Amino acid sequence: MILTVTLNTALDVTYTVDALVPHGSHRVGEVTERPGGKGLNVARVLGALGHDAVVTGFVGGATGGVLRGLLAPLPPRDALVTVAENTRRTLAITDRSTGDTTQLNEPGPQVSPAEWAAFLGTYEELVAGADAVALCGSLPPGIHVGAYAELVRIARAAAVPVLLDTSGEPLRRGIAARPDLVKPNAEELAQLTGSRDPLRAAGDARRRGAHAVIASLGPEGVLALTPDGVWRAAPPAPVRGNPTGAGDSAVAGLLSALAEGLPWPERLARAVALSTATVLAPTAGEFDAAAYAELLPRVTVEPYTPTP
Numbered sequence: 079m080i081l082t083v084t085l086n087t088a089l090d091v092t093y094t095v096d097a098l099v100p101h102g103s104h105r106v107g108e109v110t111e112r113p114g115g116k117g118l119n120v121a122r123v124l125g126a127l128g129h130d131a132v133v134t135g136f137v138g139g140a141t142g143g144v145l146r147g148l149l150a151p152l153p154p155r156d157a158l159v160t161v162a163e164n165t166r167r168t169l170a171i172t173d174r175s176t177g178d179t180t181q182l183n184e185p186g187p188q189v190s191p192a193e194w195a196a197f198l199g200t201y202e203e204l205v206a207g208a209d210a211v212a213l214c215g216s217l218p219p220g221i222h223v224g225a226y227a228e229l230v231r232i233a234r235a236a237a238v239p240v241l242l243d244t245s246g247e248p249l250r251r252g253i254a255a256r257p258d259l260v261k262p263n264a265e266e267l268a269q270l271t272g273s274r275d276p277l278r279a280a281g282d283a284r285r286r287g288a289h290a291v292i293a294s295l296g297p298e299g300v301l302a303l304t305p306d307g308v309w310r311a312a313p314p315a316p317v318r319g320n321p322t323g324a325g326d327s328a329v330a331g332l333l334s335a336l337a338e339g340l341p342w343p344e345r346l347a348r349a350v351a352l353s354t355a356t357v358l359a360p361t362a363g364e365f366d367a368a369a370y371a372e373l374l375p376r377v378t379v380e381p382y383t384p385t386p
């Protein structure tokens with residue numbers, strides 16, 4: 079079983095408009111609602127790949143009820159912990175004229191100390207039965223910035239591989255707790271280390287405590303610094319589309335291949351093929367299964383030696 083944690087779950091609402099104009103009034107052509115937050119996306123992709131995935135984190139109020147209703151028919155098992163306040167919504171607005179997406183994320187519910195304590199009990203029980211854990215996304219209000227560091231330490235104490243995908247101070251503190259894997263993008267790495275050079279910044283993140291760093295290079299693929307070597311993995315060609323959830327699909331690729339005992343190059347190929355197939359899918363956070371099958375053998379994974 080692979081456990082994904084989404085402390086700040088979200089009802090992901092996507093609007094499609096002909097053209098997004100600041101200060102304008104818009105008719106929304108299409109509205110979709112999905113159960114979201116990064117760890118839920120990871121679990122949905124894991125389910126589609128045939129893996130047993132369990133989701134935990136917080137859910138509450140009327141929006142939380144809608145989220146749970148949408149999650150119920152899907153493969154991931156629901157072990158979300160109920161909170162008093164309402165789950166947030168995120169709004170993605172896709173502009174048909176450019177293909178670009180604008181994202182607006184609400185802060186999320188205020189979580190009380192008692193609700194955090196209840197979550198920790200559930201998490202410890204679930205970790206004991208997990209093959210791997212993914213800790214994903216932003217923290218809701220009320221949760222302390224060292225929360226992910228605490229969750230990393232619990233997973234490590236149980237000898238369960240743990241991946242951390244967050245940003246800012248929660249990432250900085252989480253890395254110091256020595257997770258097995260982090261998957262920052264270039265911006266998150268730059269915020270963390272002050273360097274815009276992905277190789278240098280990923281090396282710095284490893285020295286701070288992460289065992290492996292998979293630096294996302296957007297449409298260009300990933301740069302992976304691992305205890306077994308350094309690789310660059312890239313799709314056959316960069317693609318255009320909606321990148322929402324592409325990073326979550328990469329996490330699902332890495333964790334599913336890890337759970338199957340595959341070596342790093344195969345984990346990276348799967349991560350890149352899945353994230354590229356997610357950009358190609360019309361609905362944010364889902365992947366195009368035919369594109370994934372076609373892309374997987376064509377992803378290049380090469381040992382990386384920087385040019386002097």
Ligand SMILES: O=P(O)(O)OC[C@@]1(O)O[C@H](CO)[C@@H](O)[C@@H]1O
Pocket residue numbers: 086088090114115116119168181183214215216217322323324325326363
């Ligand atoms: O606000 P966070 O937790 O950083 O990100 C939340 C979010 O934008 O990320 C996912 C895409 O990766 C969406 O499903 C989701 O709503």
